[in-house]
Amino acid sequence: MINPSASGWIDKYFARLTTRFNGHTAPHDFYKTVRDSGFIYGYVATLDFLEAKETKGWTAEEATKATLLNSLYGIYCITDNTDPKAFTEKAIAFYDHMTPEGHSFLKKVLPASPKSHQLEDILDERIKTNDNIISRNFSHILTNALLFMDVLAFGQYLVKGRLPDNYLKKLEETIVGLALLALNIKSKKTSYDDLLIKLFEASVRYTKVAKVSANDLSSLEISYFEPETEKLYLLDIAGMAIWSDGVAENAEIDFLYRLAAQLGLNEQAAPESIAGFDVFIKLHRNQIPYFKYSNPVKHFYDHASQNVMLLINRNRKRLIKELSNNGELMLLLTHSAHRSLDAGEKKKIKKQLLEICKTIPSLTIFLLPGGSLLLPLLIKFIPQLLPSVFNENLDEEA
Template identity: 50%
Template sequence: MINPSAFGWIDKFFVEQETTHQNFMVSEEDFYLRTRATGFIFGHIIGFDSVKPITIKDRLAKEISKIGMLNTLYQMFCLFKQDSDKDQFVNEAVAFYNLLSPKGFNPLEKMLPSSSESSKLEKIIHDRVQTNEDLFSKSFSHVITNALLFVDVLAFKKYLENGSLPDKYFNRIEEIVISIISLSLKSKTGFSVHDELLQKLFESSVRYTKFSDKQIKSIEDLDVSYLEHDLEKFYVIDLAGISLWSDEKVENEERYFLFKLGEKLNINERFIIESIDFINDFILKYKNEIPYFNSSNPVKNFYDHTTESVLVLINRNKKRLVKEVSQSKELMHLLAKSTHKELDKEEKKKIKNQLLDICKTVPSLTIFLLPGGSLLLPILIKFIPQLLPSSFNENEERE
């Protein structure tokens, strides 16, 4: 199984996928619909459109995003070139990102000249899906900005077509997306706390650099002439649609907004209707998993998401962790005591210090050594007793 958190995962991806046997998509709409079905368009990936199935079970959200990013870029390359040459794809992708280099994003800055192209692409993708320096320091408001990763795919298509990028293409597309999202939220019949949060989430995207000063109050004020291709138009319609969804339906006034938007973009009504139906089915099926729809309390959402991530790391390093913990009788005693009695300040400090020492020896757990990481040690402490043998609790003399 490929591990996007380990070096060399892109080369392994192509070995596992046997891409030489790939059947090429022949239309952009087919590509878009298949990509949308994975959830990549909405920043919530539930699967991958790949030659061979790739599981999302027991993967961190960042790892899922990395695979989704690589696979979607590659599918775009195959669609445009009608070729599955993985080496050419990797070279083109690295050249594209090197050309893009938006403000504050220099993916190759720390790469050695001798680094392989695939290792460079790994670094680039890591930076693109990483909305901030690390899990613990990033703001609660960045939980869905990966929905904007599809802009990378649109820009990559432009690059493949022209060998270059139109001036400020990335910023122009994002500006249109934000404007349409804001308009769609204003058109809703009821404005919930989720709607306000959604607007803030998109507007705080670290990839977005500057908003237009122009005040856009209606669809008529929108300048969508920059959107030349159906892929761009499909994308903004779907993002508008998901922002309009509430209470398990899209009201008539909100449908009217989507049809007016489709008319302005010269997209037929068939796609609008299919978009409404797809979004409704997608949200109803995955609502409990999509951060936005569970973010009335952003702090709780952040904690829940982080707990899930920590559990994945604990399970992956279970044997090593149990071995390290078992070597300290004092730590074992304190952990056992913590399962049935409140520890005093000094005891808590001992557990914290000893666990931090253990985390230094387990590479995957060094995240707890990052700024703010120690604040999440209670999550680690909570689940460690569940990993230890049953005698761990049975033999502990209760006070």
């Protein structure tokens, strides 16, 4: 299995990649493959470029990170060549180029580390849009809905050798402007419309949604965008905005057709965009985070529980070994299973668990700001990973 949260995963990705793009892949086919994965919509539902056994147990963040890499590599393949090493170096140079002076991703990685490891660190930083573990987990909605902008910008960089001035800001403002225009056409507003605005507010990096104004299509610099992938993406953003439980009014559909024509796309582009998003939502609605925003507390604990259990399973042997070497902690955990601990005992458990977390790199998540709030979840799951003898003793003492 490939673990996108562990060092060395990019090398494994290239070694085990099953589906590859190449110089003969048409831009439309490339874009459609990425769209079908859900990456365009902000939620990765399928990872067809790897065998299922390689992606088993991945978190949504890990799936997003791997799909971002695959999409960057895909546009590199159809623009330049298919050499993984050359791609890695080019991707690192691109991200260094696109980052404002003083905020370079490369300043956070060791120069002596392998290029693939440097790219891993860059991608990891790229998908973390919030400051700490609690704000990321508490977010009601997915905050990486506009990551495909990186892919489009990389395409520009590959063709022109540099990123056009203010390209990302122009693209982001156009995306938000199109979404707002599409929403304003609706005669009836729904909770989904509010969701979409919140989704964009959580995803924008270069502008503020509240400062974007668009009165009609002519007020947007649509002609600035020439590659087919850029045009299809803008159309899909507008398609996402007019969608509302599968119902689209005539004015909304007309808007999408007019946009497609203004972008210079063929007559099939608009209906394909509408159908694509509608089918995707119907298939995956129950799994998409931004449809679960109504109960933020429940969402926080559900999401946090999944992450904690995943971390425990991936570090099972190491954690069991560390726990077994701490007799006092084992005794306290035993008592906690059948009686309430006093304040002093709880403090000891917290302190000793944090000491253990310091020795296991993947568990340092509990040492981050707010991470201690997740400790009760760690304590809750510990009995499930300890040897059966420990659990049987609990039953006897009870």
